[in-house]
Amino acid sequence: MKMSRLFAPTLKEDPADAEVISHKLLLRAGMIRKLTAGVYSYLPLGYRSLRKVEQITREEMDAAGAQEVFLPAVQPSELWKESGRWDVYGPELLRLKDRHDRECCFGPTHEEVITDLVRRDVRSYRDLPLNLYQIQTKFRDEIRPRFGLMRGREFIMKDAYSFDATEDGAEESYRAMWDAYSRIFARCGLLFRPVEADSGPIGGSFSHEFMVLAATGEDTIVSCDTCDYAANMEKAQVRACEPAESKVPGTMKRVTTPGMTSIEQVSEFLNVAPQDLIKTLILRTESGPVAVLLRGDHDLNEVKVRNLLNVGDVELADEWTIEEVTGGPLGFSGPVGLQGITVVADQTIRGLTSVVVGGNEADVHIVDVNPHVDFQVDRYGDLRSVVQGDPCPRCGGTLRLNKGIEVGHVFKLGVKYSEAMNAKFLDSDGNEKPMIMGCYGIGVSRTIAAAIEQNHDDDGIIFPPPIAPFSAIVTPVGAKDTEIEKTAENVYRDLWAHGIDVLLDDRDERPGVKFKDADLIGVPFRVTVGKKSLAQGKVELRDRQTKEVELVEVSRIVGAVKKGLESWKPIPR
RNA sequence: CGGGGUGUAGCGCAGCCUGGUUAGCGCGCGUGCCUUGGGAGCACGAGGCCGCCGGUUCAAAUCCGGCCACCCCGACCA
Numbered sequence: 295m296k297m298s299r300l301f302a303p304t305l306k307e308d309p310a311d312a313e314v315i316s317h318k319l320l321l322r323a324g325m326i327r328k329l330t331a332g333v334y335s336y337l338p339l340g341y342r343s344l345r346k347v348e349q350i351t352r353e354e355m356d357a358a359g360a361q362e363v364f365l366p367a368v369q370p371s372e373l374w375k376e377s378g379r380w381d382v383y384g385p386e387l388l389r390l391k392d393r394h395d396r397e398c399c400f401g402p403t404h405e406e407v408i409t410d411l412v413r414r415d416v417r418s419y420r421d422l423p424l425n426l427y428q429i430q431t432k433f434r435d436e437i438r439p440r441f442g443l444m445r446g447r448e449f450i451m452k453d454a455y456s457f458d459a460t461e462d463g464a465e466e467s468y469r470a471m472w473d474a475y476s477r478i479f480a481r482c483g484l485l486f487r488p489v490e491a492d493s494g495p496i497g498g499s500f501s502h503e504f505m506v507l508a509a510t511g512e513d514t515i516v517s518c519d520t521c522d523y524a525a526n527m528e529k530a531q532v533r534a535c536e537p538a539e540s541k542v543p544g545t546m547k548r549v550t551t552p553g554m555t556s557i558e559q560v561s562e563f564l565n566v567a568p569q570d571l572i573k574t575l576i577l578r579t580e581s582g583p584v585a586v587l588l589r590g591d592h593d594l595n596e597v598k599v600r601n602l603l604n605v606g607d608v609e610l611a612d613e614w615t616i617e618e619v620t621g622g623p624l625g626f627s628g629p630v631g632l633q634g635i636t637v638v639a640d641q642t643i644r645g646l647t648s649v650v651v652g653g654n655e656a657d658v659h660i661v662d663v664n665p666h667v668d669f670q671v672d673r674y675g676d677l678r679s680v681v682q683g684d685p686c687p688r689c690g691g692t693l694r695l696n697k698g699i700e701v702g703h704v705f706k707l708g709v710k711y712s713e714a715m716n717a718k719f720l721d722s723d724g725n726e727k728p729m730i731m732g733c734y735g736i737g738v739s740r741t742i743a744a745a746i747e748q749n750h751d752d753d754g755i756i757f758p759p760p761i762a763p764f765s766a767i768v769t770p771v772g773a774k775d776t777e778i779e780k781t782a783e784n785v786y787r788d789l790w791a792h793g794i795d796v797l798l799d800d801r802d803e804r805p806g807v808k809f810k811d812a813d814l815i816g817v818p819f820r821v822t823v824g825k826k827s828l829a830q831g832k833v834e835l836r837d838r839q840t841k842e843v844e845l846v847e848v849s850r851i852v853g854a855v856k857k858g859l860e861s862w863k864p865i866p867r
Numbered sequence: 868c869g870g871g872g873u874g875u876a877g878c879g880c881a882g883c884c885u886g887g888u889u890a891g892c893g894c895g896c897g898u899g900c901c902u903u904g905g906g907a908g909c910a911c912g913a914g915g916c917c918g919c920c921g922g923u924u925c926a927a928a929u930c931c932g933g934c935c936a937c938c939c940c941g942a943c944c945a
Contacts, residue, residue, distance in 0.1 A: 330937090438940095
């Protein structure tokens with residue numbers, strides 16, 4: 295492709311409405327343009343990159359035994375009512391009406407459609423296992439789309455669905471997808487980590503998220519520095535700790551703490567460490583209010599509370615509820631003397647003695663309080679979020695926190711949809727059973743954004759070659775010079791003939807402009823054809839990632855570019 | 868949906884508070900000259916429903932009201 299004909303409008307300045315780096319660079323590099331909030335057009339460069347991610351995904355999905363299909367984007371409400379999600383999904387589901395006033399939606403996901411498809415034609419265990427996937431546009435009407443391709447409303451997703459006759463088979467399908475995903479992201483040239491994720495009410499450890507490591511990621515990944523334990527923040531377990539030896543309990547005392555409502559304030563005012571405070575959070579749940587006790591320096595993990603209490607949703611209670619439940623105002627809640635409310639405590643509390651708690655009265659805290667002596671706890675559990683340096687729940691090593699971007703999710707669905715939608719098969723024993731399902735998603739467009747978040751510098755994008763729109767660019771520089779132009783053209787044709795996606799910057803621009811654009815759009819290798827080196831029969835090969843320049847004889851440039859592309863490795867930055 | 872902010876040329880912005888000739892600047896775009904190893908220089912030029920609707924006024928980009936769009940923070944996010 296010749297640059298003079300390429301539709302890639304690059305920008306010198308950051309567009310005002312872009313906040314994160316991938317969004318800015320995608321716009322500046324002329325890869326995408328916004329149509330409306332959370333909805334983007336892919337220009338040639340953006341679409342080429344997208345297609346490369348798609349192609350890698352296809353190859354690995356096919357290799358893993360999955361088959362590609364293409365399902366409708368517009369779906370009838372009947373299917374969603376059958377699965378029960380029409381009423382549950384909420385405003386994120388884009389609902390439409392056709393001319394006959396029939397309700398439809400634009401698919402945010404395809405469990406309903408695929409389950410319907412499979413139940414019609416799959417009757418026997420002999421037809422299982424089956425794994426079908428598609429790459430398609432999804433629409434989720436997010437409350438607040440942001441960050442360009444990172445969280446659009448319309449986006450490209452690869453979604454796969456597996457159907458198995460047995461639990462073992464379902465686990466095997468899951469494993470195959472897990473492996474395929476690892477290969478896909480590795481082949482894309484990305485640094486990533488599969489992490490355990492909370493699987494919600496279905497239970498089990500059958501959910502993993504694939505996280506691209508990037509300092510700007512929105513999600514926090516917890517990983518062990520000794521073993522391969524890795525989980526997201528919601529799921530990461532805190533290693534059970536031994537109860538402390540019971541010291542001789544002191545006698546609790548009420549003290550005045552005027553206006554001291556936060557842990558920091560109380561800690562400073564009474565001159566005690568936050569670790570010696572207990573914070574008492576009042577939560578509202580569908581089965582009434584609950585008091586949760588945490589050590590002062592720890593943070594609540596709502597998912598863990600939901601799982602322990604087996605409730606659907608929890609939220610922090612408002613002032614009014616707190617006053618009703620504890621008798622005191624917000625900021626002074628404590629477990630001593632609490633009546634008629636379930637008290638659950640993080641396991642860490644078990645080991646504490648002589649702590650400070652709220653007095654359930656304005657401007658009052660209580661010091662020298664001892665669990666089990668001065669108050670009772672109904673249930674203990676792991677209720678806090680992991681912090682950097684916590685011991686690994688598996689091996690005792692040290693846990694580290696890193697930022698990441700979720701690009702893939704593998705999930706064991708079980709029989710949720712097959713039962714609701716009557717997707718059954720006849721087993722070898724003659725019994726009708728629901729199929730066991732799994733679903734597996736990759737945010738294809740988000741992967742591009744994540745790749746940029748992970749790989750960029752001040753000059754622009756540093757695309758890993760497998761997903762770069764073009765692998766190389768030939769840049770003739772210097773005054774109009776027939777020999778330079780001719781050599782550049784020949785090198786370009788040569789690279790092209792050897793199957794390398796190559797650009798020729800044939801624009802009548804000054805060298806600086808060409809260099810800036812090549813860097814901005816992230817072409818992995820640049821072949822500069824200029825006067826100085828050409829006098830020795832050589833051209834320059836520059837690595838976008840390392841910025842290293844190598845002088846190469848014109849006749850050897852194809853080999854040098856190929857070698858560079860093949861030996862490319864992601865560098866943590 | 869709550870809080871904050873912004874809509875003026877393709878992009879980035881000034882002008883608005885304190886209404887008044889022809890609405891500016893930088894980049895980009897076109898033409899010419901010149902220049903050519905990291906976003907050059909000069910000259911000329913094209914390009915505007917000043918977000919939309921209504922109101923106040925002799926007069927509105929500017930003041931008032933309504934609406935719309937977009938961005939940020941929060942709640943939310945297979």
